[in-house]
Amino acid sequence: MNNFESFFAERLHKFRSKKNVSAREMSLAIGQNENYINSIENKRSLPSLQMLSTICEYLEISISEFLYEPKNHSQLISEIHTSLNTLDDEILEHVLAILKSLNNK
Numbered sequence: 648m649n650n651f652e653s654f655f656a657e658r659l660h661k662f663r664s665k666k667n668v669s670a671r672e673m674s675l676a677i678g679q680n681e682n683y684i685n686s687i688e689n690k691r692s693l694p695s696l697q698m699l700s701t702i703c704e705y706l707e708i709s710i711s712e713f714l715y716e717p718k719n720h721s722q723l724i725s726e727i728h729t730s731l732n733t734l735d736d737e738i739l740e741h742v743l744a745i746l747k748s749l750n751n752k
Contacts, residue, residue, distance in 0.1 A: 652690045658713055660688050662706045677701050 663673055670684040686692045703710050712728060
């Protein structure tokens with residue numbers, strides 16, 4: 648079994664569970680047959696790039712968030728990343744300045 652298939656299946660299951668939706672319900676919601684998400688989570692298939700975009704849109708996350716798993720403090724960094732994505736550029740500049748200041752201490 649390919650490591651990417653396992654990684655992808657685990658990430659999909661994680662985000663789907665976090666949204667508290669069944670594989671069947673999600674499959675139907677994104678316009679696929681009722682076993683579609685189940686086949687991905689059971690490592691029998693991978694979605695196209697277009698379908699990955701649809702999956703992420705349904706899960707309300709970015710593709711980069713789906714594919715990137717931080718190594719340290721993963722839950723905290725994931726929550727910070729999600730929160731940062733909602734901020735405008737001006738506020739992000741302030742956050743960056745604060746982070747730089749903290750790193751210099």
